[in-house]
Amino acid sequence: MKDLLSPDSLTGILDLLEILLVVTALAVTTTDAVKSVIAAYRVQSLLLAATTALAAVIKLLEGKQVTVSLILLIAFLPLVLLIAIRPLLVRATVLRQDQPRREDIQVLLAGMFAWIVERFSWNEPVRRRLKAYRQLEADAEDAWRDRHAPTRSQSFLLVFPALLLLAFLAAFSISPPNFERTERIGLAVSLALHLIGLYNMTLPQRDIISQTVGLLLMDHGLYLAVVKIVAIPVPATIFVLSLYFYTAITVFILLILLPQLRQQVRSIDRAEIKRTSPLVDAYKVKSDDASQ
C-alpha cells in the first residue's frame, strides 16, 4: 500500500489518466450523436479534475515548492464544466420564447443539480423547475437527433494519429532538458488536446454544439498545460487567474452567445447555417432583376 502511494506509482497513474484524456478526446471527435459528444466531454472533465488533484498530491509527496492550493483551484474548473456543460448546451439548443431571467436561471440551476434535487429535495417549486428542465432536455435531444449531417469524418482515422504524433514529437523536442518524463507527457497530451479540439472546431460537417465542445477540449488542454508547465508558486497565481478569466469567457459563450446565435439561425447544423448565412463575401446578385 505504501508503494502504491509512492510518488513513482502515483506518477504512473497520472500518466495513465493523461492517456485516457486523449482517448476521451478521440471519443468526442468520432462519435456521431451530440448527446454522446457531451457525455464523452463530461467524462474527460472528471478525468482532468482527477489528474489535476493527483498532480497536486504528487507535488506534496515530493516536497516540491509548489502552491498545492493553486493546483486544486485549477481542478475546480473542469468540475464546474462537468456540472454545467449539459444544462447549458440544452438551454442553448432549445428554441423558446423569452422567459423571465430569474425563471431561466432557476431552471438551469435545477438542471445542474438534478441528481441532488431528484433525491433530496421535496420543495415543490424546485421540483417543478426540474420538471421544466427535463422537458427542455427532451426537446434538446430531439433537436440533436434531427440534425442530418454525419459528424464522422473518414479522414479522421488518418488525421487523429497524425495529430497525436505531431503533439508528442513537438512536446518531446521542445521540452527543455530539465523537464521530467511526466512533464513531457503532460505537455504532449496538452498539445494533443489543443490540436484535436482545433480539428473538431474546423470540421464542416459538425454542428455548433459539437463545435463548442471542440473549443472546450482546448480549454482542457490549457488547464493541463498550466498544471504541468507552470508549477512554480508565484507566477502560477497569475496564470490561475488567467485560467479563471478564460473559463469565464467560455461560460459567456455557453450562457449568452450560443443561445442567441441559436435563436437567430434556427438550426444547429453548420452546413445549413453557412448556406443561409447573410455573412458571405458578396454578393448582391442583380441577375434576378436583370432577368425579369
Place this chain on the structure above:
Amino acid sequence: MTLPNDVIVKLILADLASPLIVVLFAVGAYLFRPRSRGRAARWLDWLTFAASLLCLLIAAALAWAPPAQEIPPASISILGVVKVDLLIDALSVYFILLVNLVAFAASCAVLTSPPEAERAHLFDGLVNLFHFTMLLVAVVNNLVVLWIAIEATTLVSTLLVSWRGDRAAWEAAWKYLLVTSTGIIFALLGTMFLANAAKDLLNLLPATEQDQVMNFTFLRDHITRLSPDFVRLSFLFVVVGYGTKAGFAPMHTWLPDGHAEAPAPISVLLSGVLLKSALYAILRFATLTNTALGNSQFTSAVLLAVGIFSLVAATPFILNEKNTRFKRVLAYHSLEHMGIITFGVAIGGDLALFGALLHTLNHAVTKSLMFLSFAKVMERFKSIKVFEQADITGVFKRMPVTGGILAVGGLALVGTPPFNIFLSEFVILSGAFKNLKAGATNLPAWLVVMAIVVFMISTTLIFYGLVRHLARLLLMPHEREETRPAVGATAISAPVRLEPRPRELVPLMGLLVLVVALGVSIWQPLARLIQLSVQTLMLR
C-alpha cells in the same frame, strides 16, 4: 522637455480612471432606469465625449513631453488586493495616444448619430469599458496581465459587435469570439513557455517580489540567461495567438464580419486600435526575443512572412468587384494595412520602424474617417428606404460633401500622395532601401527585395480595387434616378439631397484635416515621440 515621473504616473492613472467613471455612471443609469428612460440616451453620450476628450488631452500632454526612458516601476492596487505593475515608456505613451485619439473620434460619432435611447446605458458603458481595457493593454508590465487585458477587450467587444441584435451581427460576434478565443490560447501557451524558462530567474528576486518574474522590464534585463530555443518557441506561439487578434492572415477570418457588422463607432475602435493593441503585445515579445537572441533575424523572418502574407491575402478580396458591401471592403483594408505595418517592423532599422509606428497612427485616423463617413451615407440612404449596402450608389449626387470626404479618405487609404498613408508607406520603403544600400538588412537581401516587389504589386492592385469600389459607390447612377426622361415627361427629377447637417460632419472634417496634415508633415512632438518609441523597441 520631460514631465516629472510622478506627474506622468498620475496622468496615466487619470487616463485610466476617466472611462471607468463613465462606466460607473452607466451602471447607475441602468439601476435607475425607470426614471431616466429616454433621457439617459444623450447625457451618457456627452459624458463619454467629455471623458474621451479628457483622455485625449492627457495623452497629448504625455506625447508633448514623453519620458525619454522608461520611468521607474510604478504600480496600482485594485481594491487593495491585486497589484498591477505599470510599464510607462515612450512606446506605451504612443499607444495611449493612439487609443485615446480613436476613442475620441468614436465618441464624436456616437454624439452625432441617432441616440440609442433604451440601451444607451449599456452601449456607453460597454464602449467606455472597451476604451479602458485597451488603455490597460498599453500600460501593464506583467505579460500574463497583458494577456488578461487583451482577452478583456475581446469579451467587451464581442457584445459591441453583436449590438444590432440581428442574425448577421450575432453570427459575426460568434465567429469573432470563437476564432480569437482559439487563437489567444496559443498566446497564453507562449507566455507559459516563457514562464517555465524564467523559473531559473526566481533566485534573482527577493521572496516578496517574485511575482515580478513575468514583468516585461525584468525579463528584458535578464532574458539572455534563458534558453534561446524556448524564447523562439514562445515568440512563435505568441505571434499565432496575438496575431489572430491582430487580424493576420490566415487567422483573419473573423475580421471582415466583425468590422462590417458592428456599429460604425465600434468598427472604428476595432479597426483603429484593437488590432494595434494586439500588435503592441507582439512588439513587446519581439523586443524580448531580439534581446535573448542578440539579433532580430528570427523575429524579422517571422514577421516578414506574416506581414507579406496578410498583404497578399487582402488583395483578391479588395479586387473582387462582386464584393459590394463597402464595410467589408474597408475591413479587408485593415488586413492589408496590418500587413504593411508588420512588414515595416520586420524590415527593422530606425527608418522602417519609424514608418511602421507612424503607419499605425495614419491607418487608425484614415480608417476612422472611412468608416464614419460611410456610416453617415448609410444612415442618410436609409431615409430613402435604401437599406442594403450593395444598393448604395451615386453618393456624389445626393451627398456631395460626404461623398467628397469619402473620395479623399479612400484615396488616402490606398496610399495616394499627399496624404498620410502615402507618407508612412514611403518612409517604410525608404527604410527598406536604406538597409539594402547599407547592407544592414536583418534578412538576406534577395528576400527583402522580393518582399518589396510583392509589397508594391499588392498595394498597386489594391489601389485599383478600391478606386473601382469608390467609383461604383460615388459615381454610378442610383437605380432610382431616371437617366432618361420617360416618354411624355418634361424633366428629369433631381435626386433628393441627403447631406447630413453641418454639425454631423464636424468629426469627419476633423479627421480629414488630420489625414491631410499628417501627410504634409509630421509635427515635431509626434516625430520625437515616435523616435523615442523606436529607441524603446531597439533597446537604446
